[in-house]
Amino acid sequence: MPEPASGNAMAAGTDAGTALAPDCRACEFEKDLLAGGRCHPGEACIQLQNSRRIDGFLKRNPGLAERYLHDAQWERRAVAARYAPQSALKPLLLDDDEAVRRTVAYRVPVSWLDALIHDLDREVRITVADRLPAARLEAMVQDSDYLVRVYVARRLPAGRLFRMIADPDEQVRKEVARRLPPQSLALMAYDENLQVRQIVAERMDPESATLLLRDREWLIRYLAAVKAPPEALRDLLDDPVEEVREVARARLAGI
Structure with a gap:
């Protein structure tokens, strides 16, 4: 099953080399977390717009993740979604950022995935196709993206593959031919x-x-x-x- 991007991968879009060092003196965590080694400006910092350092911070302090689920910064929301309690993730099914929804699609209960079947992001839909119970996959056999349909063809009950025999994409039809x-x-x-x-x-x-x-x-x-x-x-x-x-x-x- 495709996994949401790791902290290092997500940081690729953030220039870690030019990230400004935070002013720890103005941070609410200076006296407890910094002093106790549970955060570090170069490795684990929630202040920076840098996914790797945000991940380092929340990995050390997962109990704080829920408070960042609705942060204005998408990096914080996406990383927080990895560590926050599953029960707190439902509002993020409709998050504006696809990176956040990718993480959510991987973590939420299967019973919530219907809300993401028609998500605009194909990586989200691939995760849904990989996690949905096979009996519910028929709703995705006409997805607009061939790779989503490939995942569907791999898992749809063999007796229901007839709808995909004439799929316009050859990769999908190969999967159908292997399982029909x-x-x-x-x-x-x-x-x-x-x-x-x-x-x-x-x-x-x-x-x-x-x-x-x-x-x-x-x-x-x-x-x-x-x-x-x-x-x-x-x-x-x-x-x-x-x-x-x-x-x-x-x-x-x-x-």
Whole structure:
């Protein structure tokens, strides 16, 4: 399952090298946390607009995370969402910043995820597709992003994959071909994509494989000839590709 960005990754958008040193004397935590080693201006500081240092601070002081869930600074909200109690995260399902919602999507109870099924950010929706109970994934089979649909195709109950057989993206159809019940693969025998048809040919039952014996690609004809009933292979004795003719001859010789 995709995880929300780490503190280091989130800090990539913040120039840590130019972050100004905070004035610890004006900080409310100077006397207790700083003195006790639970914060440090160069490693763990809530004052700076730097995700790595904010993460360092809240990692040492997770009990303070909830107070920053509604901070004006998105970095603080996003990091706080990692450490705050799960029960406090519901308002952040509608946060304006996608980095915050990505963290929330990873942490909230599955029962809350319906609110994020149509989120504008694809990383949020990918996390939702990876966490939703399989029985509820059908609501995402027509997502606008192919990668979200790939995750859906990997987890949707096999008996419900029929809606994705004609998906416009070949990566999605490959996942469908890998999981569709073998007796239903005939529905994908004429897919326009070679790799999809290869998966179909490798998984098809012998009787259905006869549908592929006239495929325009020699590899598909070869794979079909390996498993189709021998009596169906006579036309392949004149196939333009030697490898196909060879397997047809070998199997017919065994009748």
